[in-house]
Amino acid sequence: MPGIDVIFAGMLDALTPVNIMFVVCGVATGIMVGAIPGLNGPMAIAIVTPVTFWLSPLPAIGFLVGIMKGSTVGGAIPAILMNTPGTPDAAMTALDGYPLAQRGKSGKALKMGLYSSITGDTFSDIVLFTVAAPLSLIALMIGPVEQAAIIFFSICVISSLIGDKPFRGLVAASFGFLLSSIGQTPEEATPRLTFGFPEIADGLPLISVGMGVFVLGEIIFVMANKRNLAEGSVAPSPDEDGRRLTFSEYRSAFRTIARSAMIGTVIGAIPGIGSTVAATIGYSAAKRASKNPEKFGTGHLEGVAATEAANSSVCGANLIPLLTIGVPGNVVAAFLLGALIIHGVVPGPTLIRDQGQLVYAIFTAMAVANLSNLILGGIGLRVFGLIAKVRASIVYPVVILLCFTGAYISGGGMVGITLLAIFGIVGYGLRVLRMPIVIFIIAFVLGRLWEFPLNQAVILTDSDPFQLINYPIALIFICLGIALIIVSQVGRRQSGK
Numbered sequence: 001m002p003g004i005d006v007i008f009a010g011m012l013d014a015l016t017p018v019n020i021m022f023v024v025c026g027v028a029t030g031i032m033v034g035a036i037p038g039l040n041g042p043m044a045i046a047i048v049t050p051v052t053f054w055l056s057p058l059p060a061i062g063f064l065v066g067i068m069k070g071s072t073v074g075g076a077i078p079a080i081l082m083n084t085p086g087t088p089d090a091a092m093t094a095l096d097g098y099p100l101a102q103r104g105k106s107g108k109a110l111k112m113g114l115y116s117s118i119t120g121d122t123f124s125d126i127v128l129f130t131v132a133a134p135l136s137l138i139a140l141m142i143g144p145v146e147q148a149a150i151i152f153f154s155i156c157v158i159s160s161l162i163g164d165k166p167f168r169g170l171v172a173a174s175f176g177f178l179l180s181s182i183g184q185t186p187e188e189a190t191p192r193l194t195f196g197f198p199e200i201a202d203g204l205p206l207i208s209v210g211m212g213v214f215v216l217g218e219i220i221f222v223m224a225n226k227r228n229l230a231e232g233s234v235a236p237s238p239d240e241d242g243r244r245l246t247f248s249e250y251r252s253a254f255r256t257i258a259r260s261a262m263i264g265t266v267i268g269a270i271p272g273i274g275s276t277v278a279a280t281i282g283y284s285a286a287k288r289a290s291k292n293p294e295k296f297g298t299g300h301l302e303g304v305a306a307t308e309a310a311n312s313s314v315c316g317a318n319l320i321p322l323l324t325i326g327v328p329g330n331v332v333a334a335f336l337l338g339a340l341i342i343h344g345v346v347p348g349p350t351l352i353r354d355q356g357q358l359v360y361a362i363f364t365a366m367a368v369a370n371l372s373n374l375i376l377g378g379i380g381l382r383v384f385g386l387i388a389k390v391r392a393s394i395v396y397p398v399v400i401l402l403c404f405t406g407a408y409i410s411g412g413g414m415v416g417i418t419l420l421a422i423f424g425i426v427g428y429g430l431r432v433l434r435m436p437i438v439i440f441i442i443a444f445v446l447g448r449l450w451e452f453p454l455n456q457a458v459i460l461t462d463s464d465p466f467q468l469i470n471y472p473i474a475l476i477f478i479c480l481g482i483a484l485i486i487v488s489q490v491g492r493r494q495s496g497k
Contacts, residue, residue, distance in 0.1 A: 217427015
């Protein structure tokens with residue numbers, strides 16, 4: 001584990017004026033993006049990642065982390081004011097937030113969402129700071145066979161929990177792995193699946209694929225279905241009481257906030273589940289534990305608190321598998337993984353040992369982002385709320401321009417733009433077929449990371465699956481992954497009947 005001197009050096013690195021400025025700018029950008037219906041944090045991170053190429057690793061990652069945290073807070077703004085969630089995980093917030101706003105208590109609902117979000121986020125960050133180093137020590141004892149098995153288990157978890165059917169998740173994962181294999185083989189450095197195009201000899205650029213599938217594909221899908229995400233019924237202006245949230249009101253919901261924070265932290269530490277599931281489970285748990293469950297859905301502050309604490313606590317926890325074993329927990333973590341690799345930082349068991357100062361600098365930047373969320377959110381909730389009224393006809397052309405600019409810069413000129421357009425169509429097709437986009441992106445990122453330990457595992461076991469008996473940890477993860485897929489499929493069929 002890193003010494004105290006390394007930890008303090010990392011903290012001092014993060015607290016320089018330049019790094020703080022980038023974190024604050026990231027938080028402000030994230031809140032604004034989250035407040036615009038139809039946009040979300042992963043989209044923003046995909047778009048701005050090319051901008052970070054010219055930065056050193058710490059301000060670049062601090063900026064992206066700020067966007068991640070700010071977008072989670074910003075997503076509640078249109079959900080409460082317009083009944084139009086800015087992010088998918090804020091959909092549950094609208095159940096109680098919008099009825100509160102309709103009664104002239106939008107300020108109260110927004111502040112409860114802000115404070116509970118920051119509380120849950122801070123709790124998960126503390127868990128991350130505490131367990132990251134011990135878990136990395138355990139991960140150092142894991143060999144290539146175990147690493148390959150853990151990534152396989154992570155894919156099975158993601159596949160079973162995302163999408164209508166787990167086998168759709170497996171199909172999306174297989175497609176992502178197939179595309180990740182384009183380029184040079186890691187052992188012989190020979191071209192593979194390039195079809196004579198030297199431009200993709202190094203593999204498909206993550207930025208073009210990510211922005212195409214996740215951002216451009218969503219815009220095409222929205223336009224094809226003629227949905228106007230900017231429409232919504234704007235809540236009336238709050239009265240004097242509706243602008244204020246008293247400490248007693250926050251304290252009365254603290255037990256709910258603590259419960260949701262623990263739920264979100266546990267869910268965030270499991271790769272692939274995500275903040276939307278955390279928000280749903282947190283809200284359901286709060287409703288079951290309440291003495292007045294009938295109030296939920298009618299404009300209850302605890303409903304807002306439960307949802308926002310749960311989805312925000314995923315932010316810190318989803319970096320636990322990323323930093324300790326190199327497996328991204330969700331789409332945001334997948335883009336952060338790509339950004340880290342671009343800057344020469346490879347997450348995994350050796351990261352804290354080899355670059356402990358940078359890791360603890362990132363931890364400190366996360367704490368700065370939480371404080372920035374509190375200050376910026378407290379000052380400008382109503383100001384950011386005006387952004388929610390911007391029409392999609394204005395927002396989407398700007399986003400498309402940014403996508404093409406980022407693809408041109410990071411993807412090698414016209415090659416990046418061409419790939420962006422192609423994968424925009426691919427993203428639209430995946431949505432039409434109801435394939436989970438999240439697992440496709442994560443599988444695409446994990447493909448290269450999985451291939452090397454998988455090849456080593458094949459060599460160590462002499463291509464004999466029975467040799468896995470000599471690797472009990474790997475065998476356990478493989479069996480758990482297969483069992484999870486089977487059980488989830490059987491359970492869905494029975495619930496359907």
